[in-house]
Amino acid sequence: MKKIIIGICSIGSGVGQSVVDSCKFFREKVDLIGLGNNPLAYGAFDCDNYAIIPSYYDDQYIVELKRIIKKHKIQILIPGHDDEALLLAKNYETLSNIGAKVLSSPYELVLTCRNKATYAENFYEAANYFVKTYKAIDIKDEIFPLIAKPEQGFASKGIAIITTRNDLEKIQLESGYIYQEIAVPQEHDPSYNAFIKQLTKGNNLQVSEISLQLLFDENSDLVERCATYNTLKGGVPIEVQPYAAIELSGFIKAIKRSLKRLKAFGPINIQGRMTDHGFKVFEINPRFTGITGLRAKLGFNEVEFCIFTLIYNLKIKKLDLSNKYLGIRQVASKKVQKARVKPIKEEDSLQKNILLTGSTGMIGSYLLKQLSDQGHSVSRLYTQEKELRDNKKGYAINDLKSGKINLANFDTIVHLGFARPNSTDNEIHSSIVNSFELATQAAQSAVDQFIFISSQSVYGFSSNEKFTENCKTNPQNSYARAKVNVEDHIKSITRLSNETRFTVLRLSSILAPFDSNLRHEAYSSMIVSLLKNKTITLSTPNRLISKIDFHDAVDAINHFTNHSPSSVYEVVNIAPTKSLSLLETMKNVAQELGKTEDMILTDSIENEEPNNLVISADKARQQYGWESKISIDETSAFFKKHFGY
Structure with missing residues (x-):
């Protein structure tokens, strides 16, 4: 089999690097082309080649991307950023026509995942599992504290805790925010006491979450899944432990019906927290994540599965997230030749x-x-x-x-x-x-x-x-x-x-x-x-x-x-x-x-x-x-x- 040429977008991002790390396990089967606008992007030097392209906010992004696809004969495009994923999904047909398949769900689903305010409405089969969302006019004092976040936000950016009416009025001065109940960890969770202490001070202590990764085939049927309990620092997972997906079986059964209806394909990442009232979901991202590479080391190489099984219909080794190990994420350094x-x-x-x-x-x-x-x-x-x-x-x-x-x-x-x-x-x-x-x-x-x-x-x-x-x-x-x-x-x-x-x-x-x-x-x-x-x-x-x-x-x-x-x-x-x-x-x-x-x-x-x-x-x-x-x-x-x- 000839090598498959893969274009990894946003190569300097955590997601881009995570995809590269996953590809190291089957390196002899692929050629990696890093794509980004930073000539010193860390992940670029892990690829076989890389190309400088405009920002995905640039009007010439798709035009230049098409040129790069043709030049390097890229067969698969993998997005590394939420905004970029939306743009690539929107141009799916255009890019497919020149030979590059975007590893992404349809544009409508990607767009739906961006709007947290309508999760319960659009994923109605699993509505009970989402944290409740309120309009500002409906918020009563007794339901404080709440979390305010941008409707189109990602990576835990722009989040604030609302504990009083004054906090709410300040946030209302900025447009585009939604207000949600806070998914408080279970009392026996190791992070519970620290979470509550910071919450009383108006701080959102991002100390833990459950990350559920689902993989859907071309018929939008759920074919693989895994879950991890992540310890966070500044919103970034630094410790990753396998979590029994059976604990989330009720939610998985419901959400897979929604995603089947919405024609999901490839990776869907769902973030939530186990509370005293059950599993509560606060974010859905139709892409790989920053811990995709770490999951690959633990036995769940979703990138390999998506490329070879979902796209090329080839059998590979079974995905099995080992519970014998946990993952840690530290700081890495790299030496590259100036030339x-x-x-x-x-x-x-x-x-x-x-x-x-x-x-x-x-x-x-x-x-x-x-x-x-x-x-x-x-x-x-x-x-x-x-x-x-x-x-x-x-x-x-x-x-x-x-x-x-x-x-x-x-x-x-x-x-x-x-x-x-x-x-x-x-x-x-x-x-x-x-x-x-x-x-x-x-x-x-x-x-x-x-x-x-x-x-x-x-x-x-x-x-x-x-x-x-x-x-x-x-x-x-x-x-x-x-x-x-x-x-x-x-x-x-x-x-x-x-x-x-x-x-x-x-x-x-x-x-x-x-x-x-x-x-x-x-x-x-x-x-x-x-x-x-x-x-x-x-x-x-x-x-x-x-x-x-x-x-x-x-x-x-x-x-x-x-x-x-x-x-x-x-x-x-x-x-x-x-x-x-x-x-x-x-x-x-x-x-x-x-x-x-x-x-x-x-x-x-x-x-x-x-x-x-x-x-x-x-x-x-x-x-x-x-x-x-x-x-x-x-x-x-x-x-x-x-x-x-």
Whole structure:
């Protein structure tokens, strides 16, 4: 299934961030586009991309939103603010016509939910459960205290306590207020005494509430529900405890009839309080809430359910709010790279602090020089103590493990250093351990970009398939399995945090004059044999394997270091545009080196089905503008020059 592209509106709001947090549990299935008018919105940096759009109070909001939808091919829009939800619902058809489905109930229902004065009238099936609403002219002294709130208010703003006739007269000077009975907590509620004490002083102590979240399908049938008891501070939930929805069964039975009649779809949040006279409701919001992400952590991921089950009719894991845990909401901080702040362009900050592993190999040494020549500050991390002793400058892997390296100082980590295919099991295991540690610490330190150099060997072999990034991995040896293990670990990290963007580059087999490694690389060894006028024998002449010149490999890594993909986790094949058979390759080499083709012998079994390994580089070319440049003739010429022939 292709990734679903989701636009999260009001990305800097508590609701927007809560939706983002919920999406972290299924991050590999979606691309998130943050939408808002604040270039420093916290949630924007948790998305794959984000766009600056006008305020929803701006006349050009819908016009600009339509442009952004088309540009990013957004399929689902999720509102993050009450006023915005109303506007999106009003323009539901317009937005649907360009391919974006608004995750919202109909406009009429959204509008109805805004008017608290008419709750009992419009949701008449559940009228007895709403706090009583009074007109100013009908208020008698004996029913004080009351709560005054704006008719179209939200998020507990503009609320006042009316305890006397004088209080009422002051509020009446301001238009648009309604007057309601106060839902006093039950006497055994932990917040009761504090609530009553503040009430006598004319204060509305927002210390607790019950939040009921209902989910409705396309037929407006109630399909999922959960409830929590929330401890509040300043009207904001700071402690969230699962609450038995069965305690609210009478209300749920009544309100679902109202919402069925009013054609509810998706999330409906209802806030109330359990009083000595039963459950009393004071607010309805047809959207997700600021604790949606926390409910997801407790097992009730309503965002995932709405996207995949309600919209795409796919089965997902059962929603089950665990009563083993409670949720707490504290303060979070985030580090972001300045170049990622809109509208500042990435090109405005070209120089990077880079940490490079594998700098002693041929690819690593060439890459180190290229990056340094481009003005980057490159530090080296050695996975073997001997390398550090020989080179003096840099860090050893034990420095990383002991916490001596502050990875927060680096913009990019390029992890090239890894055991070779012919290494021992212990060496390969060490590479896995080192890679896990480096990737984990990179995420913890919010390093902006992490590039892991993997291998085409993760795909296994095939007689006719050309492997793309979407193909399943099928590693055939311990080296390939090690690469897959690291890839899987990195992917799991992105489900927990996406402040670091991970790119996995699956390199084709490298053609290079690896002096100390020639005996392990058959193609390179055969090129050297031809240089020395030695006859070579091809046991599988028709075999196709993607082979890439090491200059191209260096160029590809350099390209992705300077052009970070927008996705939090991206896999890209690095391969030549065309893969030749072993026989075709060696014939071209012989011709370039001025050798005769009779130096090439074949020893093939008739009708043998070759074990091919060919990967596609279409994604690298089409999405990221990189393609191989070095031909096999140029590779042969480099070998000739390198060895002095």
